[in-house]
Amino acid sequence: MTRGLTERAQLWALGFALAALTAIGPPVHLRFGGWAYFAIFLVATGGIVVSQRMAQKLTTREAVIAILATAAMMRLALLFVEPYLSTDIYRYIWDGRVQAAAINPYRYLPSAPELAALRDAAIFPNINRADYAPTIYPPVAQAFFLAVTRFGESVVIMKLGLIACEAGLVAALLALLGHLRLPLARVAIYAWHPLTVWEVAGNGHVDAAMAALMMAGVLLYARDRVLPAGVLVTVGALVKPTALLALPVLWRPWNWRLPAIVAVTALLAYMPYLSVGHRVFGFLGGYVEEEGFASGRGFNALWLLERVAGPLPSATILYVAVATVVMAGAALAVGFRRDRTPQAAIACLSWLLVTFLVLASPHYPWYFLAIVPVLALHASAAGWVLSIGCVAIYGSVEGAGWPCYDVRIALFTAATLLAVLYDVRRQFRAPAVAAPGVAP
Numbered sequence: 001m002t003r004g005l006t007e008r009a010q011l012w013a014l015g016f017a018l019a020a021l022t023a024i025g026p027p028v029h030l031r032f033g034g035w036a037y038f039a040i041f042l043v044a045t046g047g048i049v050v051s052q053r054m055a056q057k058l059t060t061r062e063a064v065i066a067i068l069a070t071a072a073m074m075r076l077a078l079l080f081v082e083p084y085l086s087t088d089i090y091r092y093i094w095d096g097r098v099q100a101a102a103i104n105p106y107r108y109l110p111s112a113p114e115l116a117a118l119r120d121a122a123i124f125p126n127i128n129r130a131d132y133a134p135t136i137y138p139p140v141a142q143a144f145f146l147a148v149t150r151f152g153e154s155v156v157i158m159k160l161g162l163i164a165c166e167a168g169l170v171a172a173l174l175a176l177l178g179h180l181r182l183p184l185a186r187v188a189i190y191a192w193h194p195l196t197v198w199e200v201a202g203n204g205h206v207d208a209a210m211a212a213l214m215m216a217g218v219l220l221y222a223r224d225r226v227l228p229a230g231v232l233v234t235v236g237a238l239v240k241p242t243a244l245l246a247l248p249v250l251w252r253p254w255n256w257r258l259p260a261i262v263a264v265t266a267l268l269a270y271m272p273y274l275s276v277g278h279r280v281f282g283f284l285g286g287y288v289e290e291e292g293f294a295s296g297r298g299f300n301a302l303w304l305l306e307r308v309a310g311p312l313p314s315a316t317i318l319y320v321a322v323a324t325v326v327m328a329g330a331a332l333a334v335g336f337r338r339d340r341t342p343q344a345a346i347a348c349l350s351w352l353l354v355t356f357l358v359l360a361s362p363h364y365p366w367y368f369l370a371i372v373p374v375l376a377l378h379a380s381a382a383g384w385v386l387s388i389g390c391v392a393i394y395g396s397v398e399g400a401g402w403p404c405y406d407v408r409i410a411l412f413t414a415a416t417l418l419a420v421l422y423d424v425r426r427q428f429r430a431p432a433v434a435a436p437g438v439a440p
Helices: 004-034 034-055 058-078 088-100 113-119 139-149 155-179 184-191 193-202 206-223 226-237 241-250 257-281 284-290 300-309 313-334 342-362 365-375 382-392 405-429
Strands: none
Touching: 004 034, 004 058, 004 193, 034 058, 034 184, 034 382, 058 184, 058 193, 088 113, 088 139, 088 155, 139 155, 139 241, 139 257, 155 184, 155 193, 155 206, 155 342, 155 365, 184 365, 193 206, 193 365, 193 382, 206 226, 206 241, 206 342, 206 365, 226 241, 226 257, 241 257, 241 313, 241 342, 241 365, 257 300, 300 313, 300 405, 313 342, 342 365, 342 382, 342 405, 365 382, 382 405
16 A cells, blocks of 8 residues: 555656646746757656556556646646747637638738738737738638637637647547557656647647547547548548548548548538638648748758758659659558558558658648657657657757757658668568558
């Protein structure tokens, strides 16, 4: 009995320590720069590893209560901190405000004179790209912005809405862990992960809503409800398109019903906004250009290669073509897999996410949020490297001794590729339980 109390106290003490680390994180980061930020991520990750060992010595109920309480404290520590690494949340609030005024959010730039009456001193001055970029967020994200801002048009309210999405995601993860007969304490991999804490409670990114819908869809798939799963995953993709990667996992060869329900769901979601015509796609084209995906500089591997070898003619076209073939081949391999168990489905989703994130090499850490809940269900060295190493992308707070961007991206890319090779080697050495080339 005394030993049990001691182990429970140790887990709670670890939780309080991580919550305290989270609370002091922003001022420490601002004071000491990038190395401090990276150190916070590493310490928090170490806390997750230690928590799993401690949880083995406790009852499931005791461990889960301590983990969820700690997750709540970590998010509370950043809830009232003004976002300083990203200003996206201000666009969310603005889009909700515009819709509440019965105006299509895709119709005008925030700086347009037609919206002058909606401007204030708290939200409007912080909107990024306000004078040249219409909103880029898809229709379900817009519906979410409208719904949350009806409770209040503030950063804190929007963060609370996103944390509520995380609560739903955690519930789906617990259900999936139970369904797969995995330890429920593995929920700490998501709940305590520093990327989720900083990018949702800290910076307030809508990717939390996307991930929640995607994992709810995976849960329905695990319970043999494929079509409702397809609806949820599609709705998630209409928050952020990354959720589309779950659709090949759900699809059975030559089954037309899933593609049909995806198309109908997307059409219904876009219908309220179609009055602006093709402008319903917002800043998508400009974003592709701005982020360097059209020129090729937006792809890390290609960019690093050209930094060494100089400009390579037609390199961008070739890279995009090869990446498209790889992603299409991976999606088809997943769709045609023989093993239809939930375990195989989640492993395949992990591989699709890793492949996409490596090839697309997003420029913002919050794009890597989608891989974190999958880590709680399927161990992946590449997933850990991507979700922790993505701090190298941030250049907002450099700090003394923090390597230049070229060095950081080179190290991040090299570490990711090594992790992928490790996962592939481990996969080929594991007993075959799935179709060739598909993760079990």
